[in-house]
Amino acid sequence: MQVEQIKSELVNKLAALLQRSGRITEHLRDTPPSDWEELATFRENDEVAEALDDITRSEIEEIKHALRRMDTGEWQYCESCGEEIQHERLRALPTTRYCIRCASAREKG
Numbered sequence: 883m884q885v886e887q888i889k890s891e892l893v894n895k896l897a898a899l900l901q902r903s904g905r906i907t908e909h910l911r912d913t914p915p916s917d918w919e920e921l922a923t924f925r926e927n928d929e930v931a932e933a934l935d936d937i938t939r940s941e942i943e944e945i946k947h948a949l950r951r952m953d954t955g956e957w958q959y960c961e962s963c964g965e966e967i968q969h970e971r972l973r974a975l976p977t978t979r980y981c982i983r984c985a986s987a988r989e990k991g
């Protein structure tokens with residue numbers, strides 16, 4: 883299991899997301915135009931930026947959480963049952979916190 887390799891991939895992804903989120907925040911801080919037609923477009927972009935911002939923020943949190951788990955050595959273990967998470971699953975979904983059994987149990991509620 884190449885934890886270090888996956889970790890550096892996550893670090894790169896985190897950096898890209900932080901950069902993107904910085905750009906989104908910049909847009910949200912822009913002064914609204916005075917022209918009403920431009921203002922309509924501006925507001926639409928605002929909504930898109932806010933939606934993106936939410937997604938980006940939750941992705942950032944997930945990656946930070948995974949990196950913390952890697953540092954403490956808990957990354958390979960399910961947060962729910964404590965069993966080792968399947969390596970295939972970790973490779974495909976490095977930010978997952980649960981083994982496949984717990985993940986599907988949680989999906990069902």
Ligand SMILES: [Zn+2]
Pocket residue numbers: 960961962963964965980981982983984985
């Ligand atoms: Zn589990």
